[in-house]
Amino acid sequence: MMTIPRFWREIRQRYKGVGVECGNCERVYFPPREVCPHCRRESIGKMKERELSGKGRLVTFTEIHEPMPDFKMMVPYIMAIVEMDEDVRMTGQLVDIDYDEVEQGMEVDVTIRRLGEESPSGIIYYGYKFVPVR
Amino acid sequence: MQNSEKRSTQESGNLxxxxxxxxxxxxxxxxxxxxxxxxxxxxxxxxxxxxxxxGEEIEKIYIGNMSAGRLINQEHIAPMIADYAGLDDIPAVRIESGGASGGMALTEGYLSVASGLHDVVVVGGAEKMTDVGxxxxxxxxxxxxxxxxxxxxGATFDSLYAMMARYHMFTHGTTKEQLAAVxxxxxxxxxxxxxxQFQREVPLKIVMGSPIVSDPLTMFDCAPLSDGAAAVVLCPVDMADSFNKDPVAILGTGMGADxxxxxxxxxxxxxxxxxSAGDKALSMAGLKPEDMDFAEVHDNYTxxxxxxxxxxxxxxKxxxxxxxERGDTSLHNKIPINTSGGLKAKGQPVGAVGINQAVEAVLQLRGEAGDRQVEDAEYGLIHNIGGTGASAVVHVLGRWR
Known part of the structure; x- marks a missing residue:
């Protein structure tokens, strides 16, 4: 799925949802960007870390029946694009809900779950998934 | 009016x-x-x-290819293909832009001829998808x-398009039947x-009843992953008379990004x-969507x-x-879309798709498309997407005379 260093250097994003805020226009981005697409050179050196609230709403979703090899054990599973309160969008799995209960616009929270593992005896990856607000 | 009189954009840009x-x-x-x-x-x-x-007239070769490195463990494929074609002294370069690799290679070939740098250029696209599972x-x-x-x-390529499909359904009331109709x-x-690749008709109920890949997309909403290659030869129109076939002109080209x-x-x-790619290509050609007699569009999914x-x-929109569903996009109707069968039926050799589309457009404009000929086709548009839409390229082609 990913090499260990590649995963390690993004741990703060994957575990804690740390994005950035542009010091020029206050727009929030996740994952972090070096340059604000709106302000471009005005934003250089002004991108500040910003932890997301972890709350958002479903923009769109699907249920995957044909996965990539690393996700075979989870089939079928739900993927969603979520708009967070900070007006950024993220892609992730939606869990703890049946597919026929999922609705566009429903409120969700971010949670940390197991994403996969390198090999049966190897490193386990964790990362964010979404759960419905009950 | 002849295309040779209509064009002004290219001349003003010295192309x-x-x-x-x-x-x-x-x-x-x-x-x-x-x-x-x-x-x-x-x-x-x-x-x-x-x-x-x-062979000695060819000055450059461009080859569109998505991922030979991972699919067949071979990078640097352009000189390899040129070499084995007996053209080992002709510079060849690979162009990659995901599924739009072929169309982007066509643009590069176009530019190298339009600029005056080269006269005769070959643009190919090739992909071998089935050497891996x-x-x-x-x-x-x-x-x-x-x-x-x-x-x-965990997001598959299919699932990203499925989420766009679901959003389109939410927003516009598009139905699964309409997806299946494509x-x-x-x-x-x-x-x-x-x-x-697939030369048989498939009825609606088979499409609708096929296994779900990523809801709402079923197996028949998804194009296959195929092996295949295609190529075109380019030259300036004023040299075209010295070759075999009636020329088809590239009247407009445009790339878009997201x-x-x-x-x-x-x-x-x-x-x-x-x-953005479509607007640029049509504007360069001085034409409108309604001037097109047919189009090949990137139907990797319905x-x-x-x-x-x-x-x-x-x-x-x-x-x-x-x-x-009305049949407006079927052969002989308002604007025939994907007369070749598109990626869905003609097949999807990913990096070759853009060139396969150009081949279909040229067949139509020459009147050589056989049973699927669009009557008296004068202009056609081809559209190629990279990834989930981060890149796209459109060309407008037309009969030269």
């Missing part, structure tokens, strides 16, 4: 008019008996033969989306194309890259064709599904 003077393509499918280099050579040689060009091939295709922020969380129509067209990840785009029911025919201006 030369460019023609396609030869085409060639392999069969598309699961071609276990042929390697990437054989496919590339066969397509290239048939295009060169079609044009009547001699189907799951591995899909994983490699998924790497044309944002691997770190989409795929790693597949039924493209299979009907493919049945008339002797180079298509955010890499689907979630970073505000519109999920449209592709900004397609709209939803992609519905969005494309809206974003290219053939139908208003939201009318792509109903238009397909």
């Amino acid at each position: 030369r008019e460019v023609a396609i003077i030869g085409i060639g393509e392999t069969r598309i499918g699961e071609l276990w008996d042929q390697s990437l280099r054989e496919l590339g050579i066969n397509a290239g040689l048939s295009a060169i033969k079609d044009a009547g060009v001699k 189907d799951e591995e091939a899909k994983k490699i295709l998924s790497s044309t989306a944002d691997w770190e922020w989409e795929s790693v969380f 597949s039924v129509k493209n299979h009907a067209h493919g049945a008339l194309n002797p180079n298509a 955010h890499m990840a689907v979630h970073d785009r505000r519109e999920l029911d449209a592709m900004k890259a397609t709209r 939803i992609s064709e519905i969005m494309a025919i809206e974003d290219l201006g053939f139908f208003p 939201g009318d792509g599904g109903p238009a397909t």
